[in-house]
Amino acid sequence: MILLTACILLPLVGAAALIVIPRRSLARHVGLLTSILTLALVALMGVEFKWGGSGFQFEGQLPWIPAIGATYHIGIDGLSMPLIVLTALLTVLCFIFNGGKHPMPPGFYALFLGMETGLIGTFSSLDLLLFYLFFEVSLVPLYFIIGIWGHENRLQAALKFFIYTRVGSLAILLSILALYLRMAPRTFDLISIAARQPFPGASLGASLVLFGFVLGFGIKLPIVPLHSWLPDAHTQAPTAGSVMLAGVLLKLGGYGLLRIAAPTVPQALNSWALPLVVLAVISAIYGAMVAMAQVDLKRLVALSSVNHMGYVMIGIAAAGALWANPADRAAAATGAAYQMLAHGLVTGGLFFLVGMLTERAGTREIKSLRGVWTLLPLYGSMLAFLSFASFGLPALAHFAAELQILLGTLGIYVWAAVGMLVGVLVTTAMFLWTLQRVLMGPHQAQVGSLPSLYASEIATIIPLIVLIILLGVVPGKLTQSLENPLVNGPVKAVVTGK
Numbered sequence: 001m002i003l004l005t006a007c008i009l010l011p012l013v014g015a016a017a018l019i020v021i022p023r024r025s026l027a028r029h030v031g032l033l034t035s036i037l038t039l040a041l042v043a044l045m046g047v048e049f050k051w052g053g054s055g056f057q058f059e060g061q062l063p064w065i066p067a068i069g070a071t072y073h074i075g076i077d078g079l080s081m082p083l084i085v086l087t088a089l090l091t092v093l094c095f096i097f098n099g100g101k102h103p104m105p106p107g108f109y110a111l112f113l114g115m116e117t118g119l120i121g122t123f124s125s126l127d128l129l130l131f132y133l134f135f136e137v138s139l140v141p142l143y144f145i146i147g148i149w150g151h152e153n154r155l156q157a158a159l160k161f162f163i164y165t166r167v168g169s170l171a172i173l174l175s176i177l178a179l180y181l182r183m184a185p186r187t188f189d190l191i192s193i194a195a196r197q198p199f200p201g202a203s204l205g206a207s208l209v210l211f212g213f214v215l216g217f218g219i220k221l222p223i224v225p226l227h228s229w230l231p232d233a234h235t236q237a238p239t240a241g242s243v244m245l246a247g248v249l250l251k252l253g254g255y256g257l258l259r260i261a262a263p264t265v266p267q268a269l270n271s272w273a274l275p276l277v278v279l280a281v282i283s284a285i286y287g288a289m290v291a292m293a294q295v296d297l298k299r300l301v302a303l304s305s306v307n308h309m310g311y312v313m314i315g316i317a318a319a320g321a322l323w324a325n326p327a328d329r330a331a332a333a334t335g336a337a338y339q340m341l342a343h344g345l346v347t348g349g350l351f352f353l354v355g356m357l358t359e360r361a362g363t364r365e366i367k368s369l370r371g372v373w374t375l376l377p378l379y380g381s382m383l384a385f386l387s388f389a390s391f392g393l394p395a396l397a398h399f400a401a402e403l404q405i406l407l408g409t410l411g412i413y414v415w416a417a418v419g420m421l422v423g424v425l426v427t428t429a430m431f432l433w434t435l436q437r438v439l440m441g442p443h444q445a446q447v448g449s450l451p452s453l454y455a456s457e458i459a460t461i462i463p464l465i466v467l468i469i470l471l472g473v474v475p476g477k478l479t480q481s482l483e484n485p486l487v488n489g490p491v492k493a494v495v496t497g498k
Helices: 002-019 024-048 080-097 106-124 128-149 154-182 190-196 204-220 229-236 239-249 251-264 266-271 273-292 297-319 326-361 377-390 397-410 414-439 455-473 476-487
Strands: 057-065 070-076
Touching (some): 002 024, 002 106, 024 106, 070 106, 070 128, 080 106, 080 326, 080 455, 080 476, 106 128, 106 239, 106 251, 128 239, 154 229, 190 251, 204 251, 229 239, 229 297, 239 251, 239 297, 239 326, 251 266, 251 297, 266 273, 273 297, 273 414, 297 326, 326 455, 326 476, 377 397, 377 414, 377 455, 397 414, 397 455
Antiparallel strands (some): 057 070
16 A cells, blocks of 8 residues: 555655746756656556456555545556556656757646646545545646647637536536445445445436446547547647647546446446447547548547547447346457557557657648658658557557457447447548658658657657557457456456446
8 A cells, every 4th residue: 555655646746846946957857757756666566566366456545534434545456557557657758758858847747747646546546535536636737738838729728628527527526426325324435335336227326327427437538429628638738748638548538437337337337338339339430530531630649539439438338238248248348448558558659759740840730741751761660650550450559459349349239349340440541541641752842851859759659669569469468457357356347247
């Protein structure tokens, strides 16, 4: 418990220190050092973590608000640990990317560290009120990051982001309170609530609780029609903000559905699985088709997330069909969790690359970026690799994830698996066409000569490429780690419904 608490609080301590540091150059070093130390603690926890285990580890519980049954209850398992590693890694890479060439104010770095505390805390919380607290803490910093350091329409995008996320947060809170009020004695403890399932069956109350979770976490994924905040937020956010938003913050939606919604109201999820799968298939196909129509490279990458998160929702909804074969449901749920990790690595890298190109060319307009591969061969190779990874090339991370979702869904909803394949085909066409327009042919006059990549920029992409290959070539160990908590863990109703 002490080590996990240190991982949660260390970034917050660093953020507090940055508030009193006036110099930009020193602030960047303090922020980078804090993020590296946090990653080191997470790595130490990963070494001690039993990846094949099914229970919660580093677990601890202390009184927090005894009068209402709220506790500081934290712990991690095979579902949450990889997401914590992803959070710590991307935070370090964001600090490296925002290197010495353009030092940012101390407040910029402090907000990223505050966001890191919120994210690690969210993935570690086993008390629903504590979960909600950290969930809110993780979202607020991005509002200021977009609103202060974003691009030309940053204020409008920040306001839209905040309103959408606030509506979703309140919906989640109402569902949490409904579960709490039905418990006797009243408690926010997730394990107790999942064991008792205070709204049994598929009653109106259970359906309303599920609706609150789907609305709130669906906004974060996002799924159609709750997605319209996403392209504006990504387009206007600074590069590091887009990386954290796509890489980790979107995963709060899928994680919340797997960790909280499915175990607490499994019968309601079973009753609503079919319409949720329909919505997910629409999201997957729609996201790919709308991305193909974009003229702004950053907006294109942003909308591709709607497609990929549609696959996550397909896996979660299919796993919720209690009547289906448990093996198929386990594959769908595990694939959804794997997809979140793959998307965080791949799309985080794509946003880094878009930021690098925008800084050099002065534009994100696709038609003005032809011939980049001739001018920046290393950059072009990286962009091609991550694009191929994004549409699911075999032996890369997305392929391992999407194959599991596809195989699981085939045994439950054949038509949904076919719809998912349509989304994959459209995504493939979209990325290939984008690569053709951006990398190939004679370069445009307005692009001119572009400076080579800095060492700090290369250092942000190489770790992601290595992990994408590793997760694609040897997915078995991580797959087992993700599957165990969904099937055999203390909160296991994702698959068993019990």
